Amino acid sequence: MSTLGNAINASASALAAERQRIEVAVSNLANAESTRGPDGQVYKRRDVVLASEPTDTFDLALSRANATGVRVAAVLEDDSAPRRRFEPGHPDADAEGYVALPNVDSAEEMVDMLSASRAYQANLTAINMIRDLVQRALDLGRL
């Protein structure tokens, strides 16, 4: 049975997914100049892959109205080539004097972060609206 509880679950799953997008964008920004990652290699920017997921597969099977949630399907590394900067004095410079820097574009990360935070706000608004609905329904019980 499709319920308002499922709707809140769907919105909550979106809050978690958007929060993870913000986290990944922030870690990309923070590591925009990290020439060494945990594996000793230059940091690679990461991307979050979102996939929709029904909150209630029973309703889905009957093609009833149901709320579709979202989940983080994967966090993938961007394998595009690193930026190169000529800096012969740098400890991580190669034989030609170039330092490999992460393939992070700060403008791109900012846009990602903005879209994630807007989506987060919209889902919070949705949760508040559903809560008001439930509250109104409960108000019927105490007249």
Added chain:
Amino acid sequence: MNDLTDAAVVNALRRQMTVAAAKQVVASGNLANVNTPGFKAKEFEFSDALTKQLAGGPGLAVTSAKHISGAGDLSLARTKEAEGLPERRDGNTVQIDRELLSMSAAAGEFARAQTALAAKFRLVRYAINEGR
């Protein structure tokens, strides 16, 4: 005696609240997927639900006028892909403003029905308490 009975009014209001809740559920599902690539915005199929409600729906069979029909069941509510929405580059058709607007509209609808239902219940209580 008026043929618009208390039960009919209460049923109609209950249906209205159910439909408003279903719209809310569908819109929140769309909002949750505002950033999911390839996701198509869904829409509550009102005309389909209306036809089924008018036809009696697959609820309880009514063989006598005194029976209470099983109307107002959310299981009648189905969704379809919303048509005519512009597609973003990632294949997604969800628009935040459109979904929030439909949620606001559904909340208003729900509040209206709830207020009317509360008034109806107050009248019933008034009758039960013999006007006290």
